[in-house]
Amino acid sequence: MKIVKRLLKIVFALIGLLVLIGIITLWVDSSGTNYLEINKNETASNNSYLIKKVNVIPMNQDTVLVDKMVYIKKGVIEKIADTIEVKGIEIINAKNKYLTPGLIDMHVHVWDRYELGLYLSNGVTAVRNLWGMPMHLRIKEDVMEENIFSPSFFTTGPKLTGSEFIGDDNLNLSNPSEAKDKVVEYKDRGYDFIKTYYGLDKEVFDAVIEQAKISEMDIVAHPSQKVPFSYHLNPQIKSIEHAEEIVQQPLQFDLDTLKLQAVIDSISASKHTSYSPTLTVFHNIYQMMMDDDILDSESLKYMNPLIKMDDSKRQFERWYNAKQEDPTTVERIKKQHDFHMNIVNKLHEAGVPIICGTDGGIGVTLPGFSIHTELAFYKEAGLSNYEVLKTATVNASRTHSMMNQLGTIEEGKIANLLLVDENPLFKLSSLKKPTYVFVKGRKLDRATLDSFNEKAKNRKNLIATALRYLENLIIEK
Template sequence: MNFLKRFFQLIGVAVLLLLSILIFTFLRDRHNLMYLNIENNALFHQNTYLIKNVNVIPMSSDTLLRNQMILIKEGEISDISQNIPESDWKVIDGDGAYILPGLIDMHVHVWDEYELGVYLANGVTAVRNLWGQPMHLRMKQAINEEKIIGPLFFTSSPKLTGPVYIGDDNLQMNSPQEAIDKVKEYKLKGYDFIKTYNGLTRDIYDAVIKESRKQGLEIAAHPSSEVPYFYHIENEVVTIEHAEDIVQQPLHYRLDTNKLNEVVALFKSGPNVSFCPTLVVFHNIYRMLMDDSILNSKQLTFMNPLIRKVDSKAQFDRWSQTKSTDATIVNRIKAQHNFHLLAINKLHKAGVNIVAGTDAGIGITPAGFSIHEELNLYKQAGMSNFEVLKTATVNASQTHDFLNNVGTLEVGKIANLIMVENNPLINLEELSKPKSVIIKGRYLSNEVLNSFKNKAMKRENLLMTGLKYLEYLIFE
C-alpha cells in the first residue's frame, strides 16, 4: 500500500509539474506577444487622418496619380483628391512617396503571431492561410475583433485528402459521406474556404464540391493525382495551387512544351479559375542544393523555431542526400524551375488570372520576405512591373468574395496600403523596403515595422508551437 501511495504521489507531482510548465509557456508567449496588442499600443489607435503629398498607384488601372491627398476615415479610404481641406484632419506628410494597395499573399502557412508582424513589415496586408488548424481560427478572431494587429487573415479548412494519402498532417476521407460531414463541420467552425489536397478520389471530390456549394464555401485546390488535372479546372475551384504540380501530374514529370500548351488551353477554355504558382518554394530547393550553409542564413531566423528545427532541416537533409547520390539533380531542378517560368509566361499571355502565393512557412520559405522573391520570379517570367503588382493586389481581390474590398486604392475600400520612397512600377525592389504600412487605416511607421522583424528574430516559442500542433493532431 505504501508503494502505491508513493507511486500516485509521484504521478501527482509529475502532473502538477507538467501543468506548471504548460501554464508558464502559455503566459510567457502571451507576454512576449504584447507588442501586437492594439488596446495597449497607442500607435495602433489612429485610423482617421489625411495623407498629403503622395503619388498614388491605384492598381485599378495602369496609371500614376501625382501629388494626391488621401483621406482615411475609420479605416476606409474616404476620398482621393489633390485638394482636401487640411484643417479638418490630422495630417501625415508623405513627402513625395508612392502609395499603393497592400500586398496579398494567397498561399501561406502561418505558425505563430510573430509572423503576422513580419508580413506587415514586408507590406503584406492580407494573407490566405492554406492549412487550417484550431489556432488559425483564434488568430482570425483576434484580428477581426481588433485585439491584435495583423494582416487581414483568411484560413482554409484542414487539408482534405483521400483514403490512401498517408500523413499526420493530412485529413483522410474514406467516403463521400465523411467528406460531406467534414465540409459541414468546417463551415460551423468558421473556416473561410475548403482546402482540397492530393489523394482525393473522384467520388469523394464530387461530394466535397457539391457540399461546399451548398454551404457557400469556395475551394482552393492542391491538385489530386487521383483525378485528371482538368477536373480541377472544370469544377467549382477558385484557385489551383503550385506550378510544379503541372509538371508532376498532367506532364508526368516531363518538361514537354506541347503538353504544357494543352494545359494552358484547358485553363483558357474552362471557367474563370485563378492560378497560384508558388514559384519561390520550389526555387528554394535549388538554393538548398547550391548553398550548404543556408540553414544558418539570416533568412532562416525569420522561420518559426520548430519549423526551422524540423521541416527546414528535414528538407535540407533530403536534398543534400539526393545530391550526394544523383549528380544530375541540380541541373534537373534548375531546368524544372525554368520550365515553371515558361508555364507562367504562357498562362499569363493566355489571360489566366495569376495570383501571388509563396507557400511561406515551410522549408526555407519565410513569412513576408518571400513575397518579394515570388514577384521577382514573375518579372523573370516576362510580366511587366504593373502586371507583377496586379498578381498581389487586384488579381487576388477578384478571387474570393471576402477579398473584394481590398486590392485597389479606391474610395470605399479598406485602407490597406504600402508607402514606398520610389516608384515600384520602375523598380519592384522598392516593395521590400516600405516607408510605412497602413493596415485597416492604422499607420505603421518604418520604425514600428522594423521592431516587428526584430521581435520575430528573437522569439523562443518552439514548445508553444509544438503544443498548438499537438492540439491540431488531437482535436483537428
C-alpha cells in the first residue's frame, strides 16, 4: 500500500506540475498581447473626436460627401455636417482624405489575440468567427467591455455535424433532441450564431432550424451533403458559405453555366439569403501547387505557429501530392476558381447580397491581409468598386440584426471607420494601409497598426494555442 500511495503522490505531483506549466504558458502568451489593452484613463485612448476636411464615403448610397466634418462622441457617429462646433475634444485635420466604414470579414477562424491586431492593421474592424471555442467567448467579453483593441467580434458556436462526420473539430449530433439541446446551450453560453456543417440529415437539420428559431439564433450554413442544396434557403439561415459548395453539391463538379443559373435563381428567389464566396481560400489551393516554397514564404510568418505546423503543412502536402500524381490537377483547380468568379458575377446579377469572407486563419489564408485579395477577386468578377465595397460593409452589416449598427457612415452608427489617402471608389488598394483606424471611436495610427503586424510576426505561442485547443476538446466533447 505504501508503494501505491507513493506512486499516487508522484502522479498527482506530475499532474500538478503540468497544470502549473500550462498556466504559466498561457499567462506568458496573454502578456504577449498586452499591447492590445485599452487604458481608458489615457487621453490617447479617448473615443471622441472631431474630424474636419474629410471626404465621406457613407456606403448607404454611391456617393462621396465632399469636405465634411464628422463628430464622433463616445464611440458613436454623432453628427455629419459642413460645420460642427464642439469644444474640449481633439480635432483631426483629415486634409481631404477619405473616410470609409471599416471592413467586415464575415468568415474567419481566430486562433489567438495577435490576429486581432492583424485584422485591425488591414482595416478590418469587425469579424464573424465561424468555429467557436471557449477562448472566443473570452475574447468577445473583453471586446464588449472595451478592454482590448479588437475588431467588433461575433462568433458561432462549434460546428454542428452529422454523427459519422468524425473529427476533433466537429460537434457530432446523433439525434434531434441532442441538436435542440446544443442550440439552447450555445445560446446560454453566449455564442452569437449557429454554424451547420457537413453530415446533417433532414431530421437533425430540422431540429437545429426549429430550435434556432425559438432561441432567436441566426444560422450560418456550410452546406450539408445529406440534404438538397435548396434546403439551405430556409429563412433562419442568414448566409451560405463557399462558392465551391455550389460546384461540389448541386452541380456535382459539372462546370455548366446553364445548370448554375438554375441554382442562382433559387438562391435569388429566397429573398433573404446572403452568400459568402470565400474565393481566396480556394484560390490558395492553386497558389500552393504553384509555389513549392510557400510554407517558407515571408507572408506565412503571420500565421499562428500551430496552424502553420499542422494545417498549413497538411494542406500543402495534400495538394503537392495531388499535383505529383496527376499534373492536370493544377489546371482543374484553376478552372474551378475561374468558375467561382462566374458564380460571384451571376449572384450579383441576380441581386443576391454577396458578403465578403476569406476563411482567414486556416491553410495559407492570412488573417487580415487576405481580405484585400478577396475584394480584388470580386472586382475581377465584374463588380464595380462601390459594389465590391458593399460586400465588406453594408451588405455584411445587414446579414444579422446584431450587426446593423456597423457598415455605413451615418449618424447613430458605431464609429468603426477607416481614414485612407485615396478614394477607394477609384482605387481599392487604398484600403490596404489606412492612415487611421477607428474602432468604436478609438483612434489607431499607422505606426501603431504596423507595430501590431510586427508583434504577430513569428510569434512563439504554439504550445499556448495547443492548450487552448485542448481546453476546447475537453469542454465541447
